[in-house]
Amino acid sequence: MSEEPRHVPVLLGRIVELLAPALGPTPDDPQPVFVDCTTGLGGHSAALLDACPAARLIGLDRDPEALAEATRRLSRYGDRVRLIRAVYDELPEVLADAGLSTVRAILFDLGLSSLQIDRAERGFAYAVDAPLDMRMGQDQPLTAADVLNTYDVAELTRILRVYGEERFADRIARRIVTERTTEPFTTSARLVTLLQRAIPAKSAKTGGHPAKRTFQALRIEVNAELAALEAALPAAVTALAPGGRIAVLAYHSLEDRMVKRTFAAGATDRAPRGLPVVPDELRPELTLLTRGAERPEPAEVELNPRAASARLRAAMKIERSELGGTKPGGATGGSQGMGEKAA
Secondary structure, three states: OOOOOOOOOOOHHHHHHHHHHHOOOOOOOOOOEEEEOOOOOOHHHHHHHHHOOOOEEEEEEOOHHHHHHHHHHOHHHHHHEEEEEOOHHHHHHHHHHOOOOOEEEEEEEOOOOHHHHHOHHHOOOOOOOOEOOOOOOOOOOOOHHHHHHHOOHHHHHHHHHHOOOOOOHHHHHHHHHHHHOOOOOOEHHHHHHHHHHHOOHHHHHHOOOOOHHHHHHHHHHHHOHHHHHHHHHHHHHHHEEEEEEEEEEEOOHHHHHHHHHHHHHHOOOOOOOOOOOOOHHHOOOEEEOOOOOEOOOHHHHHHOHHHOOOEEEEEEEOEEOOOOOEEOOOOOOOOOOOOOOOO
16 A cells, blocks of 8 residues: 555635635524535645534545545544445435435546556556556446447547547557457556557647546546536535535536536526516526636646646526515525434
């Protein structure tokens, strides 16, 4: 086992600034609940629990190693914390099991955790030779090696082009299929060597490491990340209490575009043009809290290079009066009891 990873949560102060206003106690909801859909090592969750002493956490993660580490790090908060092994598209089921109809804040910090990157045996990093695994949960059946050794040229080209935005997807896919006839792919070093040879040197000089996009594509395919996010985002918006807030940290354009579309749709009314009175159910349900996607300051990137590609978007669920009007301001009511702490 490698040494304990250095855990530097991305845009930590800004995340707290955006979500904390929804996590103050109210007479109707004295212990507001927030959900960290990608708990990882627990850095963002710990900061929110410190900033909001009345708040309680439901933390999700599909990675049992990350959950074990988060359990240790968050143990000082006692029964304010409940950690559950789940993928974020299981959010509705998790909330139903906890007896919750709504929650006051939701956070997604997408992509890889420090633990997954820094432990070479997980196979996510292209800088070291490791088994081609890339599963975020070790009980998942599909590995990166399975993808490389069984997908045909068309399937490999598709995932490299769509998930990795790789210009040379077809060339790489054909070389993979040719080379695997001699010997199956099992470790990352051989794949990295193939990629260095397949991508023209001129492109490699300006496009970052030649393995970066292919490794991203394989990870997304193995873990079905975009399909899970597509289901999770609208479910999260639905789960917010009036005045509740959601923040999403994305690390590549595919994720960010999906978040942008979801938030933009929620912030737009759906009434036909020219309708004199817009029915309440057709009015916008979200107010955008960020102007476009916010990026880390250069000083943060210098301290934490993994933050360089981060894009942050946030929104608030609009409150409505009994007469159908909107109410400004923070969260009110909505979340029920969280139940007992899970191990």
